[in-house]
Amino acid sequence: MTEIYPREMIVDESLPNSDQFAVTAVSGRVGRGVRANIRFERGTRVARFAGVLSNTVFQHSLQVSPETHLHDPYFVGLLSHSCAPNCVLDMQRLEILALRDIGPGDLLTVDYAVTEDTLYRQFPCNCGSSGCRRWITGRREAVNEAGKAYLAGLEAKKVRSMVPPRARRSAR
Ligand SMILES: [Zn+2]
Numbered sequence: 001m002t003e004i005y006p007r008e009m010i011v012d013e014s015l016p017n018s019d020q021f022a023v024t025a026v027s028g029r030v031g032r033g034v035r036a037n038i039r040f041e042r043g044t045r046v047a048r049f050a051g052v053l054s055n056t057v058f059q060h061s062l063q064v065s066p067e068t069h070l071h072d073p074y075f076v077g078l079l080s081h082s083c084a085p086n087c088v089l090d091m092q093r094l095e096i097l098a099l100r101d102i103g104p105g106d107l108l109t110v111d112y113a114v115t116e117d118t119l120y121r122q123f124p125c126n127c128g129s130s131g132c133r134r135w136i137t138g139r140r141e142a143v144n145e146a147g148k149a150y151l152a153g154l155e156a157k158k159v160r161s162m163v164p165p166r167a168r169r170s171a172r
Helices: 145-162 165-171
Strands: 021-025 032-036 045-048 052-054 061-065 068-071 087-090 095-098
Touching: none
Parallel strands: none
Antiparallel strands: 021 032, 045 095, 052 068, 061 068, 087 095
């Protein structure tokens, strides 16, 4: 067993270790993610986390208050986004809680818009949930120009696929 955090960040034994979690590359996604190695029951604490407080938004930071962000590039800052996540963060207690039963191999996911007013970077989402928002922003920011273009492109594709093939041919 090894600790996931570097030694200087370990405040006590309740922080995550490699028996519980694996930090891995995630296929089809940019960057790394965190997978469970063991089971976690819905409603229970999955892990505690740590980090360095800052007033800057980083790629791997999470918002604690409007002015304060916890920077953690080792564990919680690597959690993947889903519009129907299996985890939620308690940013006061610095804990991850399970919203669903989680099994070995499952990717831990959170909804970034739950904690973040403004994202480090807005991005397209293809998480596969029925309520997928397709483009992810912070909870207090509008879809940016790249997002508008992306969503308009998806809409155009949808309209095209709704037209029956025959009508499409004769329309040319
Ligand atoms: Zn999504």
